[in-house]
Amino acid sequence: MIFMGHKNIISVMFFMWLSLVLPLSVLTKTFAAETRRYDPLLFDDFVHEYAKKAVKKPRTGTLYNISLPSNYSGVEVSYVRLKSGSLWRRGENSSFFKIPKRILALPYANRVDIVFQNFGNLSDSYFSIPNYTFVAPVLGLHIYGADANFSSLNASQMVTISLQGDPIVVQFSSVSLDENDNATMKCVTFGPDGTEIEFSSVTVPDYTCNARNQGHFSIVVPSLQPPSTKKRKRREKLWFWLIIGGGGFVLLIFSGVLVFKMFRAWKVECLVKESENSVALDIVWIGQSRMPSAGGIRTQPVLENDYVP
Template identity: 40%
Template sequence: MLLMGSDRSWLIIFMVFSSLLSLISGGSDSHDPEALDALFHYYANQTLAKHRTGTLYKIPLPSNFSGMEVSVIRLRSGSLWARGSNSSFIKIPPRVRAFPHVKRLAIVYENLGEWSSKYYQIPGYTLVSPVVGFNVYDFSNATTLSDRKVTLSTTSDPISIHFPYIEAEDKNVTELKCVKFGAGGSVEFKNMTARNVCVTGKAGHFSVVIPSMPEKKVRIWKWWVIGFVSATVGLVLLISVAAIIFILLRRLKMKAMEKASDNAENLDTFWVRGDKMPSASMIRTQPVLEHDYVP
């Protein structure tokens, strides 16, 4: 059953506020990409109602979505064919057709930034760039943005995706893969055509990924770290114990020397040409002849 225009508007509003509530409450549906697209669609409609055709406008988002960058532009199909459309990250070349054909259309450009891995994940791979993308909607009404998506078809140059940064400067470039996230959780891999650039022929969401480190290697790496830390702590403890023992033995030796000095007999002193010399104060043993006979 087809929904009328007002029914669709209510459906979009319901999805928007459902996504907002789920984000605030931290529910399991808080990272639903379709709910996020519905949210962007809603705010794009609000933005286009206040601006004119042919200019790219930044869409203001709620503070809950700080870090995301979303913009929208309204175009005539003829203008898209003649000049294409560019945003900060996505370059749509001229000679691009819209299917089904519409008189006017709107393009919503997205950069999810630090939120990327919360909405898009691939088992066995790690995102090394933000997820950027775009959706094209029918705007034939000229007053309300339709929720019907439009497909683009390139006849010459492909659409290029320029990623703002890639967090894999120390990785092998051949391991980097472009990935397109499609409807229903589908994923499509491609090789990169240039540094930080991927190409596509359709709308969607895109990122750069690299194979994740196998779990076995991760465990070995963790054990190496644990072993190194344990050895370092053990060495520090051993040195500390040795230092304490050395100090204690030295103190015991000093005490023994002091005790021996206290028990010994004190000697008098006298000066000889500026030098202080010890001198016995008395003769303890009197000289005795071995024989009483005197010749």
């Protein structure tokens, strides 16, 4: 092969590419990790299935605290199974939620599973609202059909609830406020599908929010980042793109130089091979240089006659 004599050039090019691309890939992953958000809907499905497996035969009306795996440390989950008739007549007051009576689950099921969530210090990992900061943990409320025939047809699917009376009351026991946050805080509701966001007023001093549907709930205040923080983030983004652009430019230059050298070496090798195949010449060494040399004269000169004066 023509390039077999240039393995060293290919190796240098390969290692130069690695030395530039790998740091850039690590930097890109690090930058992306800072803005990564987990999917709360996948988490809801996981918690429901995990709760059903953790409590094989739940007793109706008994609240169970579910211990999640260690990678969900800080998240609190509880779970209760109720008869739909009891939920309609009495409602339910468990965890951080006060569910009023006259609530109907559709499609109808004789029993329902109610799952309560407190995301705790992982709230920011699952939820984000531009220009707002959480001052309370995100709380979740989800209702599932629990009948055997219902579960077989609608596994891991929430029912739709209809409130005929008072709203659901969400009680926040842990709220972190600064001096002026009382005037600006708002209740926020993330809809069951995780996309719809609604704001409403906070009831003080008990820090409660009203809801008319299941989903995720919290209290937020407008973000007030100091100018130094904003400038620092802008500088970090600027350096990020400069490093990527500069690294790519340097990689392009080195690649061009190495390709040019490889092409020139290939061209010289082709010329040498062509010259060796065209005319058979002897090779002599002069010093440390290898040079072609013509052989001796084929026929010796002969006089026209043998007469010698």
